[in-house]
Amino acid sequence: xxxxxxxxxxxxxxxxxxxxxxxxxxxxxxxxxxxxxxxxxxxxxxxxxxxxxxxxxxxxxxxxxxxxxxxxxxxxxxxxxxxxxxxxxxxxxxxxxxxxxxxxxxxxxxxxxxxxxxxxxxxxxxxxxxxxxxxxxxxxxxxxxxxxxxxxxxxxxxxxxxxxxxxxxxxxxxxxxxxxxxxxxxxxxxxxxxxxxxxxxxxxxxxxxxxxxxxxxxxxxxxxxxxxxxxxxxxxxxxxxxxxxxxxxxxxxxxxxxxxxx
Amino acid sequence: xxxxxxxxxxxxxxxxxxxxxxxxxxxxxxxxxxxxxxxxxxxxxxxxxxxxxxxxxxxxxxxxxxxxxxxxxxxxxxxxxxxxxxxxxxxxxxxxxxxxxxxxxxxxxxxxxxxxxxxxxxxxxxxxxxxxxxxxxxxxxxxxxxxxxxxxxxxxxxxxxxxxxxxxxxxxxxxxxxxxxxxxxxxxxxxxxxxxxxxxxxxxxxxxxxxxxxxxxxxxxxxxxxxxxxxxxxxxxxxxxxxxxxxxxx
Numbered sequence: 001x002x003x004x005x006x007x008x009x010x011x012x013x014x015x016x017x018x019x020x021x022x023x024x025x026x027x028x029x030x031x032x033x034x035x036x037x038x039x040x041x042x043x044x045x046x047x048x049x050x051x052x053x054x055x056x057x058x059x060x061x062x063x064x065x066x067x068x069x070x071x072x073x074x075x076x077x078x079x080x081x082x083x084x085x086x087x088x089x090x091x092x093x094x095x096x097x098x099x100x101x102x103x104x105x106x107x108x109x110x111x112x113x114x115x116x117x118x119x120x121x122x123x124x125x126x127x128x129x130x131x132x133x134x135x136x137x138x139x140x141x142x143x144x145x146x147x148x149x150x151x152x153x154x155x156x157x158x159x160x161x162x163x164x165x166x167x168x169x170x171x172x173x174x175x176x177x178x179x180x181x182x183x184x185x186x187x188x189x190x191x192x193x194x195x196x197x198x199x200x201x202x203x204x205x206x207x208x209x210x211x212x213x214x215x216x217x218x219x220x221x222x223x224x225x226x227x228x229x230x231x232x233x234x235x236x237x238x239x240x241x242x243x244x245x246x247x248x249x250x251x252x253x254x255x256x257x258x259x260x261x262x
Numbered sequence: 263x264x265x266x267x268x269x270x271x272x273x274x275x276x277x278x279x280x281x282x283x284x285x286x287x288x289x290x291x292x293x294x295x296x297x298x299x300x301x302x303x304x305x306x307x308x309x310x311x312x313x314x315x316x317x318x319x320x321x322x323x324x325x326x327x328x329x330x331x332x333x334x335x336x337x338x339x340x341x342x343x344x345x346x347x348x349x350x351x352x353x354x355x356x357x358x359x360x361x362x363x364x365x366x367x368x369x370x371x372x373x374x375x376x377x378x379x380x381x382x383x384x385x386x387x388x389x390x391x392x393x394x395x396x397x398x399x400x401x402x403x404x405x406x407x408x409x410x411x412x413x414x415x416x417x418x419x420x421x422x423x424x425x426x427x428x429x430x431x432x433x434x435x436x437x438x439x440x441x442x443x444x445x446x447x448x449x450x451x452x453x454x455x456x457x458x459x460x461x462x463x464x465x466x467x468x469x470x471x472x473x474x475x476x477x478x479x480x481x482x483x484x485x486x487x488x489x490x491x492x493x494x495x496x497x498x499x500x501x502x503x504x505x506x507x508x509x510x511x512x
Contacts, residue, residue: 097351
């Protein structure tokens with residue numbers, strides 16, 4: 001399955017290279033737009049020393065952690081959100097006649113490596129923050145766990161968004177709100193948001209486990225909302241639960257298509 | 263090879279139930295070459311989609327190569343070849359060779375078998391001159407020959423063609439017809455051909471099935487079909503009679 005996926009993205013990469021100018025411009029724009037996110041954080045801290053109780057480097061740490069996971073998913077699986085386009089164009093039929101799962105083919109669909117710029121930029125920010133903060137190294141093991149958890153959560157969110165499009169063929173924007181909206185939310189410490197919203201992203205759609213809960217552990221901070229200590233470690237469980245839900249939703253989505261056609 | 267038993271497919275359109283295909287039963291034996299005719303909207307594409315597992319039937323039973331398409335879609339995919347005349351399954355920006363190489367991996371065809379099969383197809387379909395041209399630069403006739411090759415690289419037992427000659431010039435049509443006839447005769451591939459081009463039917467199909475309003479309106483040999491109308495009628499006249507509802511003598 002993994003081999004098939006990489007074969008597919010390699011094929012799409014060569015297809016993208018057929019348009020070299022667009023290819024280069026896209027990489028450039030990727031770096032510029034994600035750079036603007038960091039610029040906003042830096043501008044905020046030019047005027048204040050803390051944001052909702054967090055220092056600049058702590059905020060950059062949380063931003064970097066969420067962004068690395070997000071950017072990796074954005075690069076490798078985000079094309080799953082083109083389901084409605086494929087349904088409208090009838091190309092989903094040509095995907096369904098192949099002996100490979102529809103999820104793999106759609107995730108790899110029209111892959112271009114131009115989002116690599118964003119992954120690198122996020123990694124640099126995270127690397128800088130980890131170096132600049134005086135972290136307790138006995139807690140550093142949580143960093144890779146946090147990144148993997150984040151990748152699983154964002155993959156699940158994208159899959160849910162794609163699955164929704166089997167039903168809401170005319171409203172692909174809803175799934176964008178879910179995916180890109182999730183990332184916007186995670187760029188800042190959750191303590192800047194209202195308590196009810198944070199409850200929602202902790203107990204309903206577990207976005208708080210992308211960077212916030214494990215991040216608090218790494219930073220050695222208490223949760224300003226006073227959630228119990230064990231939640232710092234609940235990320236992998238929450239991620240798996242969401243992934244399971246997404247897989248079921250996807251199955252239902254494909255089944256729904258096969259029972260309605262285009 | 264293909265078996266439908268009371269297969270039906272209905273859709274809900276604004277709370278009304280529309281039967282695209284109803285109570286369809288027929289059997290296609292291995293090695294047959296069957297033409298599948300019907301006016302626009304008669305249910306041809308719906309049938310084809312049920313055969314490849316893209317659509318799940320709402321009633322009845324469908325079997326292709328012994329498998330239930332809607333439950334075993336990806337397994338069946340290795341045994342069936344599908345060509346949609348109106349859309350390509352090839353990668354738009356890549357040369358044909360790259361699409362074929364990818365298909366080799368997706369269908370897990372071993373290298374030696376793939377090589378000999380591709381050489382054979384490339385020779386009979388005369389792909390030599392444009393194997394390295396990106397698909398988007400191919401003419402319709404060239405692209406169709408590429409699509410046919412792609413559908414046959416894994417040596418399927420059944421080939422399902424949905425309007426493969428649509429928009430082709432006479433020379434391209436002739437070469438595709440010739441190829442299909444030889445494929446069926448020499449390799450014994452079962453072929454189900456949907457088309458609006460009656461020339462395809464006259465030159466290729468021993469057996470013709472005609473579907474209208476989701477029901478099978480005729481199933482028999484081409485000669486039987488001709489016999490449903492007064493003598494000296496052309497195939498076009500015969501088919502027009504059936505499409506416009508003149509009683510099918512069956």
